[in-house]
Amino acid sequence: MSVLVVAEHLQGRVRDVTYELVSAARELGGPVTVAVIGSEVDVSREGVDEIVRVPVEQAEFESDVYQAALESIIEERRPEVVLLGFTVNSMGFAGAVAAKAGLGFASDVFAVSREDDSLVATRAFYGSKAHGEVEFPAGRPVLLLLRPTAWPPAPPGGSPTVTEHALAPVASRARHTAFRETEKGDVDITAADFLLSIGRGVGEQENIQMFEQLAAKLGAALSVSRPIVDAGWMPSARQVGQSGKTVKPKVYLAFGISGAVQHLAGMKTSETIIAVNTDPEAAIFDVAHYGAVADLFDVAEELAKLV
Numbered sequence: 519m520s521v522l523v524v525a526e527h528l529q530g531r532v533r534d535v536t537y538e539l540v541s542a543a544r545e546l547g548g549p550v551t552v553a554v555i556g557s558e559v560d561v562s563r564e565g566v567d568e569i570v571r572v573p574v575e576q577a578e579f580e581s582d583v584y585q586a587a588l589e590s591i592i593e594e595r596r597p598e599v600v601l602l603g604f605t606v607n608s609m610g611f612a613g614a615v616a617a618k619a620g621l622g623f624a625s626d627v628f629a630v631s632r633e634d635d636s637l638v639a640t641r642a643f644y645g646s647k648a649h650g651e652v653e654f655p656a657g658r659p660v661l662l663l664l665r666p667t668a669w670p671p672a673p674p675g676g677s678p679t680v681t682e683h684a685l686a687p688v689a690s691r692a693r694h695t696a697f698r699e700t701e702k703g704d705v706d707i708t709a710a711d712f713l714l715s716i717g718r719g720v721g722e723q724e725n726i727q728m729f730e731q732l733a734a735k736l737g738a739a740l741s742v743s744r745p746i747v748d749a750g751w752m753p754s755a756r757q758v759g760q761s762g763k764t765v766k767p768k769v770y771l772a773f774g775i776s777g778a779v780q781h782l783a784g785m786k787t788s789e790t791i792i793a794v795n796t797d798p799e800a801a802i803f804d805v806a807h808y809g810a811v812a813d814l815f816d817v818a819e820e821l822a823k824l825v
Contacts, residue, residue, distance in 0.1 A: 519548035519632060522597035524588060526607060527559045528578070529697065535603035535664075537671035540565055542630055542664055543601055544672065546637070551597070553683070555587045563672040569680045575687065582690040585611040590685055592619055597659065599637060604663040612663055622660035624652045628668040642760075642783065667766040667787045707756060710739035711768045715758055715785070717743035719774015719795065719814055723751045729773065732818050735825045741765070743775050759784040773814040777802030 521543040526533040536552070543550040544565040552561045556574040572587045588611070592600065600615075602608040604626050616623035622637075629640035635656035643650050654660045707713060714733040720726060726746075733740040740756065747757045758765055760780040770788035775781060777793075777800055785791070786805045793806035794814045803809045810817060 519546045519599060519637070520595075520597045521546055521548055521550050521599045521601060522591065522595065523550060523552045524584070524600070524602045524608070525552050525554045525559070525561050526579075526603055526605060527554070527557050530557065530559060532559050532561055533603070533605075534671055535605060535666045536561060537563055538666065538669040539601045539603060539664060540672035541669040543599075545630060546599060546632060548598070551595070552678075553588070553591055555584055562674075562676050562678055564675040565672050566676050566678045569678050570683050571680065572683045572685050574685060576690065576694065578694040579607050580690040580694055581607075581610040581692055583688045585615055586688045587683075587685050588612075588615050589619065591683055592621075592659070594683070600659070600661040602661070602663050604665050608663055612661060616661040619659070619661075622654040622658050623662075624660075625663040626665055627662045628665045630662065630664075665783075666764050705739045705756070707739055707741045707758065708763050708765055710741075710765070712736065712738040712771075713741045713758070713765060713767045713769070713785075713788075714738040714771045714773070715741040715743065715775060716746065716773045717775030717781075718745040719776075720746070721774075723749070725815075726751060728815070728818060732822050735822060736771075738769075738771065743778075743781050772802055772806070773818065775802050776800045777804065 523539045523543050525536045540563050549567045550565055551568045551570055552566050553570045554561055555572045556576050561569055574583050576583050602612050624639045624641050627639045627641045631638045637654045637660055639652045639662055716729050730740055741758045742752045742756050744757055744759055746752050747754050760783045762784055764784045766787050768789045770785050770791045772793045782805055791806045793802040793809045794812055794817045795802060798811045
């Protein structure tokens with residue numbers, strides 16, 4: 519089952535989701551090709567058989583350019599499966615490619631498998647309240663958007679062949695002009711190795727300061743669940759979950775988070791999950807590696823004494 523992966527890169531750096539897509543592609547068993555559009559970044563990884571470079575004028579992502587490039591590659595190579603990340607960039611053009619080319623399509627996919635000659639994709643429905651399998655019969659090319667962090671990144675290595683795919687100039691309607699740096703004080707929780715996350719269990723807005731101070735002492739970034747953002751107590755950039763950001767830190771320490779499915783979808787692949795909640799039946803304990811049925815303020819105070 520031949521697989522085409524579309525690489526994501528930003529300012530000359532390959533995004534982790536690209537290597538996760540390679541891992542997913544390897545599970546399908548066929549040759550794996552990675553398309554790199556508009557950059558000279560190296561995407562060599564174990565399991566990559568070929569890298570296809572597509573030289574374009576635009577070094578950074580523009581949806582029209584990526585759409586034209588992907589349509590051209592699919593027309594020439596006829597891959598059986600095309601994999602992209604379920605990211606803001608891919609959502610801007612992947613659906614249009616699938617519709618124009620008559621491809622099978624599914625988004626927010628977190629598992630793929632082969633059953634006989636069919637491809638089966640598992641994805642979330644109804645705000646992650648239900649999971650379902652979508653079966654694509656043989657003979658019909660499929661384009662899937664895979665959820666970031668659902669697969670481990672493919673390890674370094676490999677010696678893929680490198681080829682080039684010529685593409686006529688594309689008149690892009692939406693042009694990249696510049697990068698805007700995050701404002702001072704903003705935190706990218708997706709890049710943090712250690713997240714201290716708080717939920718509605720903190721009770722009142724004034725209690726957040728205690729956890730901000732604890733996070734600083736522990737060397738963690740502070741993140742929150744959706745109720746904290748909905749209440750206007752913290753900015754949406756700090757929200758973990760399906761309607762927030764997907765994270766995969768080395769340590770995820772959750773205080774007062776019950777574990778709604780939307781929240782779990784954004785953090786359950788963290789390497790080590792530690793949960794503190796007074797409810798022993800809280801869903802967060804289903805994914806936690808370590809847990810304490812205790813008052814979150816008592817635990818926070820004791821931790822603060824140790825650092």
